[in-house]
Amino acid sequence: MELLSSILHQAPEIALFAALALGYWIGKFRFGSFQLGGVAGSLLAAVLISQVGVQIDSGIKAVLFALFIYAVGFESGPQFFRSLGKQSIKEILMALVVALSGLLTVVVIARVFHLDKGLAAGLAAGGLTQSAIIGTAGSAIEKLGLAADEVQRMQANVAIGYAVTYIFGSFGAIIMCVNVLQWLTGRKIREDAIQAEQELLKGVRVYGAGESPAAPDLVGRIFRVGQSGQRVAELEASATQGTVTVERIQRRNALVGVDGNLALEAGDVVLLVGRRAAVVSLGASVGEELQNAEGMDVVMVRRDVAISNSQYLNRNVKDILDSLSREFKHGVYVVALMRAGTPVPITPTTMVVPGDVVTLFGTPQDVLKASQSVGPVIVPSDKTDFVFHGLGITVGLLIGLLVLRLGSIPITLGSGGGALLAGLLFGWWRSRKHTMGNLPTAASTLLRDLGLAGFVAMVGLQSGQQAVTTVMQQGVTLFLLGMVVTIVPLLIAMLFGKYVLRYDNVAVFAGSLSGARSANPAFGEILDKAGNSIPTAPFAITYALANVFLTLLGPLVIAFA
Known part of the structure; x- marks a missing residue:
């Protein structure tokens, strides 16, 4: 044990990657229909490794989470802005229900078990995994007019309650938002995500990597x-x-x-x-x-072309085709039309709007001739536009520094909320200006997976030893109360979503629920189960609201507990 502790003291980054390896290995095991998953497994593995004693820079955690949440926002930006409007009412109500039920649960527990205001606020911060509550509750305690030593004791209790309950707050949210939600609804996230994607595509067949039709069109x-x-x-x-x-x-x-x-x-x-x-x-x-004839083969190309010529915008397909000369159309075939990253069925009445991308098929010279009239060719590349994305993350982190005060209560998106907002905006901009901001799918996937799993592992490495030690000293009562704070609001929100909001797609439901609880590890596991970005749009809406609603719980708990 001393040797391991010495190694991790010299190179604490080993603990991070060991937690990822062990966590994803643990996450593969199935117990009936239950599977822990790589994200929850990484958290559990990190807690175990933390007992050796690991000192690792908190800045790594912030960087990893910024990468994860920016990549999620970038991929979902076009779809997110299209989803805003009256259809977002469900997400607003979901975020309100989670916040109000969380407040009620904490206040009831504090009164029944005679917890002081500091411990109650710590339960809220850890059980709901909203670290900002520590700050807002601490500020509210200072305004109670108590003696200095009593203020200090209560503020220390906030940290104690947070340390004991935060680990299960993260872990339990994964179990509730993934496993329990699927059991309650009787549906699978993956199946509903595929169904929602098909409805979004409106029958357009999308082939994955290595797939192609047996009878091509x-x-x-x-x-x-x-x-x-x-x-x-x-x-x-x-x-x-x-x-x-x-x-x-x-x-x-x-x-x-x-x-x-x-x-x-x-x-x-x-x-x-x-x-x-x-x-x-x-x-x-x-x-x-x-069947064959020597010298008769011709090289054909497919090229994505951003439609920028106003001559083709805001007109339907039939109108555009009728206006083109036979010579212009000769040898060029329209294979697909993409809008905000989503295939659009090509019918005579389909409208072409700014930001659309058309896929042309033909000989290189014919496609080049057509593209010169339509717009710039989007050249396939495995290179990431670091200028664009470096600026995007910088803007996001700067937004996260902004603080809006409601009286004495500071409201801020934080680095996570800022990076998410920047990702959404830059992703939307990329969908309008396709010649900049390239981010290959493989690169985006790596940012998401490594960013989230690494962030969760860092939480376990930094908080695991303190949480276990505090439980040993304080007893398990506080830990069990934290479990209640984690489970009850999510359970209430599930029932509200199923019977009142009537979510009929569990992938969308799970995204909304995890965002309303600001449960980033749970959202990462949901994305992994879904296999596509369907849960992201509802998550982005409720996550932004949760950063405000849950932060406000700090002074409210101090007032009512």
């Missing part, structure tokens, strides 16, 4: 011309089930230039490209299909 097929006389332009115009273009012609084993006025001869080999049904239908009238 756009194809190229080779045919041998059976009869002479038809011109290339006439052949393309005769397609009845969609657009088809002749991309290559081979005559007597030599390639010839493709021209609309060129008359095809019997025996010519042609490459037809277009929608599968149209190519198959037209090819049957051309002649025999060939």
Whole structure:
């Protein structure tokens, strides 16, 4: 044990990564339908490792959490701002219910068990994992008119109550928001997240990494011309089930230039490209299909193009296509339309709005020609725009320093709330200006996963030893009361959400619930279960409100406990 303590004293960062490794290993085990998960596992592992004695810089915790919450906000910014409005009433009510039920629970416990105001405020701060309550409660205690030594004793009790209850406040929120919520609703977060994503996509099929359709919509097929006389332009115009273009012609084993006025001869080999049904239908009238022909292959590209030309904005698809010349459209196919990171079904009545991105398919020269009129090509890159995101996190942390005072009560978003707000804003800006702010999916995933798990592990490493020691000294009563403060408000909010607000999607419900409790570790586990960003929009709304509502509990507990 002394050797381990010496190692961790020399290199405390080892404790952090050991907690992550051990925590994610523990999180893989299943007990029936219950699984702890990597985030909760990291917290538990960190508490165990902390008993050796670890001194690690608190700045690491702040950096890790800022990275996590900024990445979450950046990914969800476009969707978040689209979700604001009357549809956010549920989230506002959820945040209010959690705050009010938390206040009521703490006040009742304090009176029944005769806790002083300091311990009561500590229960609120730790059981609801809102560290800002320590500050607001401490300030309120100073205004009670008590003797200096009594003020100091009560403020110390705030810290004691917080230290004892904070670990379960984090751990218990994960269990409640993930496992208990799924049991109560009889639904799975993953299944509902997929369902909500499909509804959002409105039937548009999205393929994951390594996936592709067995029967792709756009194809190229080779045919041998059976009869002479038809011109290339006439052949393309005769397609009845969609657009088809002749991309290559081979005559007597030599390639010839493709021209609309060129008359095809019997025996010519042609490459037809277009929608599968149209190519198959037209090819049957051309002649025999060939499985292969040397020199007939053509390189095709897919390019995402940001629609910036006002000529195409705020018009429907049919209107735009009707206004384009045949020469402009020749050989270029619209594969997809994206809006705020979400695929949009392409129908004649679909409106094109600023910020939309169209995916074009065709030969490099045809796509380049079209993109020069439509807007800038978004070049795929695995590089992160550190100028953009470094500025984003800086702005967020500066916002977190701002303090608004309601009387003597300081209200602040803190570094977490500021980073989240900046992430939302910068993510929204990226959806409007696609040529800046690149953040590859793999990089974003690493920021989220490492940021959250590392933050939670830091909480365990810094608070675990003190919490266990305090429980040993004070007895388990305070710890058990903290469990009640953690569980009861969440349980009330669950019942309110199910029977009053009538959440019909547990992934959205879980995001709203975890945000209303400012339960970042729980939210991270919810994201992991969901496998997509569906829970993020409700979380962002309730999290912002919770930072205000829960912070206000400090002086309220002091007043009523």
